[in-house]
Structures are given as C-alpha cells and as structure tokens.
C-alpha cells in the first residue's frame with residue numbers, strides 16, 4: 031500500500047530552525063511560538079566575531095530544516111561553515127533582506143558593518159524576511175505565523191518611536207557614544223549619535239597602546255563624561271582608556287554595560303531584542319543627558 035508520507039509529515043513533523051545570534055533566535059521564537067523547535071548557537075554573552083563552531087553545532091546545523099545567520103562577516107570564524115550548509119539544508123543570510131545602499135560601509139575594508147540590529151527599521155526588514163521564510167517552511171501554520179509576525183513588527187515600530195523620543199533628552203552636542211568595539215554605528219546613524227569604538231567593527235583585532243592613547247585624548251578633548259562597556263567583550267582595554275584619561279586630569283566614568291552582539295540572560299531585562307534595545311537606550315540616555 032502506498033502511504034502518503036508528505037501529508038503525514040505535515041501533521042507530525044516538528045520543524046527545527048537554527049540561528050546563530052540570540053537576536054535572530056528571539057525574532058524566530060516570537061513568530062513560531064511552540065510550533066517549531068528553535069536552537070540558538072550563540073547565547074547570551076557570546077561574541078559572534080570570535081565564535082568557532084563546536085562539533086555539537088555542526089550536528090545541529092546539519093539536522094536543521096532552516097538555518098538563519100546574520101551575515102556580513104559577523105560570524106567571522108563560522109562564515110564558511112554556514113555557507114557550506116546550503117548543500118544540506120535551506121540557509122538564509124538575514125542581512126540579504128536589507129538594500130545594500132542602506133548598509134554602512136566599513137572605512138578601510140571592502141566590507142559592510144554587520145551590526146544591523148541596532149537600526150530598528152532595518153531590523154524590521156530582517157524580521158519580515160524571516161517571517162516569509164518560516165511560512166514557506168511550514169505553510170500549515172501560516173495564519174498563526176503571519177499574526178504573530180504582524181504583532182511583533184507593530185511592537186518594533188513602537189520601539190523605533192520610543193528610541194527617537196528618548197534620545198531627544200540628550201543635547202545634540204552630548205550625543206557621543208564611546209564603546210569597546212564599533213557595534214553601534216547603525217544606532218548612531220539612525221538616532222543621531224557620533225559613535226567611537228576602541229576596537230573596529232570586529233573584535234578580532236589587537237588593540238594597541240596607540241589606540242588607547244588616541245581614544246583617551248579624544249575623551250579629554252571632548253570632555254566626555256561616560257564610556258560604555260559591552261557584555262560580550264572583556265573590560266580591560268576600556269579600563270586602560272579610563273586610566274589614561276585620568277592621567278590627563280579628566281575623569282570619565284564607566285557606564286552600565288551595553289548589550290552589543292548578544293542578548294542578556296533570562297534574569298536580565300535584556301533577554302529579548304526589544305528588552306536589549308530599551309536597556310541600551312535607557313542606559314545611554316541616563317548617562318549622557
């Protein structure tokens with residue numbers, strides 16, 4: 031007897047989606063609810079630039095029905111593994127959802143800035159493309175996914191307005207955001223901040239004493255009150271900047287941690303994308319206004 035495996039599969043199979051970053055996983059989980067199994071490879075506090083695939087990750091990727099990664103070399107060490115996966119399963123580069131002319135070009139390299147989640151309007155494009163891909167994967171639950179996705183996008187539009195309102199509390203000339211690495215360029219472009227990172231767009235480079243000295247000089251010259259550490263990056267280099275600033279007679283305080291390339295853990299208020307962005311904005315505005 032011939033059995034109809036295709037229709038059996040659509041009723042009994044639980045799909046699995048694997049994402050690299052926690053921001054992508056949050057978007058997927060919000061859309062799929064409990065209908066799909068979601069694995070996130072790079073959990074809270076994990077630096078994607080330096081992350082290397084573990085054996086367990088390769089198994090998860092190979093068993094996935096859909097793989098979603100950020101792209102633009104965010105997952106530096108894993109890029110080749112991810113690109114190679116499309117021989118086995120459907121793989122989506124999330125940054126492909128954004129028009130190339132809206133991407134920030136890195137200064138001295140022929141590369142784009144990968145930190146696209148910090149401009150909420152750009153991130154909405156990413157969420158829309160994820161929603162489409164999920165519906166193609168599992169059309170049986172399309173109505174539910176569409177409803178969840180639309181509700182999430184409405185929340186993201188409100189988040190964008192929230193940021194615009196909050197940053198207006200900071201004088202234009204005080205809108206200088208100094209962080210451990212250059213993750214906040216899209217945030218700066220979208221919401222009117224000058225952004226200076228001690229390290230470049232990736233954390234995969236050495237920091238020289240010259241870098242530390244130049245940033246310290248800049249802080250003293252601009253009389254900047256606060257610099258910000260990031261949860262996924264060691265603090266020691268920024269502490270060196272702070273000491274160098276103090277040696278020149280200016281005091282710069284270390285602001286609360288910002289979430290740059292990963293969400294916070296479950297006990298933090300930043301364990302969702304919306305919570306992460308709100309935490310960052312509230313922290314920045316509180317320190318600089």
Ligand SMILES: [Zn+2]
Nearest residue numbers: 213231232291
């Ligand atoms: Zn980064």
